[in-house]
Amino acid sequence: MTSSRLLTDLRAVRRTILVANQKGGVGKSSIVAAIAVAVAKRGKRVLVVDADQQGNCTIRDLGVKSTDEGRSLAMTLQYGSALEPVRDVRQDLDVICGGKMLAMAGTVVSGAEQHGIDPRQNLLIALENLVDTVGYDLVLIDSGPGDRALLDLLLQVVSWLIVPTKEDDGSIDGAELLARRYLRARKDGALVELMGMVLFDCNPRAVRRNEETLGKIMDLLDGTGIEPFRSFIRQDKATSIDTRAFHLTPEELIDFSPPRNGEGSATEDSPTKKWSRDPGALATDYQKLTKEVLVRLSAGERAKEGV
Numbered sequence: 323m324t325s326s327r328l329l330t331d332l333r334a335v336r337r338t339i340l341v342a343n344q345k346g347g348v349g350k351s352s353i354v355a356a357i358a359v360a361v362a363k364r365g366k367r368v369l370v371v372d373a374d375q376q377g378n379c380t381i382r383d384l385g386v387k388s389t390d391e392g393r394s395l396a397m398t399l400q401y402g403s404a405l406e407p408v409r410d411v412r413q414d415l416d417v418i419c420g421g422k423m424l425a426m427a428g429t430v431v432s433g434a435e436q437h438g439i440d441p442r443q444n445l446l447i448a449l450e451n452l453v454d455t456v457g458y459d460l461v462l463i464d465s466g467p468g469d470r471a472l473l474d475l476l477l478q479v480v481s482w483l484i485v486p487t488k489e490d491d492g493s494i495d496g497a498e499l500l501a502r503r504y505l506r507a508r509k510d511g512a513l514v515e516l517m518g519m520v521l522f523d524c525n526p527r528a529v530r531r532n533e534e535t536l537g538k539i540m541d542l543l544d545g546t547g548i549e550p551f552r553s554f555i556r557q558d559k560a561t562s563i564d565t566r567a568f569h570l571t572p573e574e575l576i577d578f579s580p581p582r583n584g585e586g587s588a589t590e591d592s593p594t595k596k597w598s599r600d601p602g603a604l605a606t607d608y609q610k611l612t613k614e615v616l617v618r619l620s621a622g623e624r625a626k627e628g629v
């Protein structure tokens with residue numbers, strides 16, 4: 323289906339948030355993993371869909387060992403087969419893996435009409451079925467930086483969009499490009515709503531500069547009635563290296579000490595050094611963002627139900 327054709331099936335999967343920016347390296351995967359783990363820790367059932375062929379969220383952030391490298395999601399898009407998550411990546415957290423099998427998904431999606439398939443409908447139905455069967459309270463979709471056809475399709479399936487951005491002009495341009503795709507999807511009938519934009523990798527002490535960046539974000543959101551998130555994700559290189567080395571979120575890193583060689587599941591290649599002295603501040607940023615997201619989600623879902 324091309325995005326210029328009006329959607330015939332006006333549905334979106336409830337409580338499903340897409341995290342996207344056309345620019346790479348703006349925190350999409352880190353944010354998805356951190357919010358997913360935080361919400362699951364509160365005893366809510368969470369599904370992460372890693373729709374990126376890099377599979378960073380699956381492997382690096384969440385440490386999924388038995389990844390199918392995107393096969394299940396690719397099969398759903400092409401053939402409408404059921405989505406098969408890896409269960410219990412953490413308690414109450416399941417993952418539809420991303421990875422290299424999604425490389426062809428973009429081609430499938432962009433050539434769908436010629437081949438008589440409807441990958442949007444395939445994903446919508448498979449995701450709704452899975453969410454209903456398992457009873458997920460929240461679905462978070464991580465997206466890759468490049469694949470526009472897949473991004474357009476995801477915008478036609480989800481109910482919410484969060485756009486992270488760094489302060490540099492390239493990232494803000496990426497957010498603007500994404501905002502345009504979002505508006506076009508809405509014009510074509512998609513039900514997705516922008517939940518907010520969030521500043522990533524920023525210096526919490528650069529108050530004036532952050533205000534200026536927030537100003538640019540406000541300009542982007544002008545006329546939408548949407549506020550950027552109040553919380554931001556601070557720069558913390560040491561913690562971000564540890565999160566990916568140990569496949570833990572900043573919150574999980576707080577009480578974690580690396581096992582020594584020969585101890586527990588440690589192998590010779592396992593990292594033994596933790597660089598971060600205090601992941602607490604970054605963990606707090608994610609906790610605040612998670613809270614804001616949950617507040618906006620429940621208010622937004624209530625409003626949609628009211629409609």
Ligand SMILES: Nc1ncnc2c1ncn2[C@@H]1O[C@H](COP(=O)(O)OP(=O)(O)OP(=O)(O)O)[C@@H](O)[C@H]1O
Nearest residue numbers: 346347348349350351352467523556557558559562
């Ligand atoms: N708080 C932080 N401060 C500095 N760097 C960070 C922080 N959190 C994560 N990073 C690093 O920033 C980079 C980009 O983060 P991430 O992979 O989450 O972005 P992304 O938007 O998903 O990227 P891509 O578009 O490639 O999928 C990664 O190398 C990550 O380790």
Ligand SMILES: [Mg+2]
Nearest residue numbers: 350351374378
């Ligand atoms: Mg990513």
